[in-house]
Amino acid sequence: MPEGHSVHRVALQLGADFVGRRVAASSPQGRFAAGAALLDGLEMSEAFAVGKHLLVGFGSAERDEARWLRVHLGLYGAWDFHGRVSPIGAEALGVGSIGAPRVRRAVRIGEVERALDDGAFPPEPVGQVRLRLLTEESVADLRGPSRCEVIDWGGVEALLAKAGPDPRAPFWADPEGEFVRRLRARRVAVGQLLMDQSVVSGIGNIYRAEMLFRARLDPFTPGAAVPAELARELWRDWERLLDVGVATGVMLTRDDVPAEQALADRSVRWAVYGRAGEPCYRCGTRVALADMAGRKLFWCPGCQV
DNA sequence: TGGAAATGTCTAG
DNA sequence: TAGACCTTTCCAC
Numbered sequence: 001m002p003e004g005h006s007v008h009r010v011a012l013q014l015g016a017d018f019v020g021r022r023v024a025a026s027s028p029q030g031r032f033a034a035g036a037a038l039l040d041g042l043e044m045s046e047a048f049a050v051g052k053h054l055l056v057g058f059g060s061a062e063r064d065e066a067r068w069l070r071v072h073l074g075l076y077g078a079w080d081f082h083g084r085v086s087p088i089g090a091e092a093l094g095v096g097s098i099g100a101p102r103v104r105r106a107v108r109i110g111e112v113e114r115a116l117d118d119g120a121f122p123p124e125p126v127g128q129v130r131l132r133l134l135t136e137e138s139v140a141d142l143r144g145p146s147r148c149e150v151i152d153w154g155g156v157e158a159l160l161a162k163a164g165p166d167p168r169a170p171f172w173a174d175p176e177g178e179f180v181r182r183l184r185a186r187r188v189a190v191g192q193l194l195m196d197q198s199v200v201s202g203i204g205n206i207y208r209a210e211m212l213f214r215a216r217l218d219p220f221t222p223g224a225a226v227p228a229e230l231a232r233e234l235w236r237d238w239e240r241l242l243d244v245g246v247a248t249g250v251m252l253t254r255d256d257v258p259a260e261q262a263l264a265d266r267s268v269r270w271a272v273y274g275r276a277g278e279p280c281y282r283c284g285t286r287v288a289l290a291d292m293a294g295r296k297l298f299w300c301p302g303c304q305v
Numbered sequence: 306t307g308g309a310a311a312t313g314t315c316t317a318g
Numbered sequence: 319t320a321g322a323c324c325t326t327t328c329c330a331c
Contacts, residue, residue, distance in 0.1 A: 075323095077325080078325090
């Protein structure tokens with residue numbers, strides 16, 4: 001169940017182990033049989049993420065000649081990788097140590113990565129696998145996506161045209177300025193605008209709550225009332241949090257908790273998300289919970305003003 | 306074993 | 319704004 005960081009990690013994983021290779025595509029579940037047939041046997045040319053959209057090119061290095069797999073994981077979609085799973089993230093970003101290449105048998109890219117099995121290669125599909133991508137060494141299984149389709153480059157461009165800026169996607173000349181303009185052009189609550197994928201790409205319910213807490217910003221403040229400098233700080237914070245999320249695979253948002261502790265213990269990972277009724281770490285006020293546009297909003301009424 | 310919830314988005318009314 | 323959709327996990331019974 002991903003926010004933007006997970007999708008970038010999937011793109012990196014595909015880039016490391018699938019791009020440049022011929023891929024056997026199938027739909028063990030059957031619901032994507034026709035789409036898989038369009039990709040089966042083609043070489044994967046490219047994989048990238050824009051916000052929560054994953055885009056994977058097949059068949060040609062020319063973008064407007066390739067077939068593009070578009071996947072959106074929705075609330076509970078996930079990719080499982082088996083076989084050769086190259087290290088990505090901290091190593092790929094050049095932060096942290098670069099260790100010897102490791103081979104992990106199976107990794108799920110979602111909230112937390114973990115080993116899934118120890119069996120033979122390729123493993124039997126487990127559960128509802130919508131799409132399986134297979135090379136001689138690696139398997140990627142997709143389950144539970146809300147969107148999975150094959151489109152052309154025109155379709156990709158249409159998605160890009162609608163999307164708000166993503167700090168890690170190179171499609172905006174001035175992404176920070178674009179974000180500030182889009183946020184401050186609206187009277188809608190900033191808590192709602194941060195989750196609006198046409199304002200900024202990749203932020204979901206957890207990052208939304210945590211970013212507003214970090215900025216000490218009342219979620220109900222209209223976008224137009226957010227000072228420009230504070231809007232710029234929000235953007236820069238999103239850049240940092242996304243980099244950390246891509247590097248670790250986990251949404252680490254608390255500067256006051258050591259990363260190792262937050263990685264190991266979910267209960268101390270977030271400042272306000274999922275902590276309704278508990279005291280705020282900063283001021284002791286009980287964390288509040290409200291419905292905002294149909295999603296649960298967590299915030300501290302004591303220090304987010 | 307059944308129901309609710311989940312890091313999301315779309316559509317109908 | 320409510321409901322639909324896609325699937326898994328977790329907790330109460």
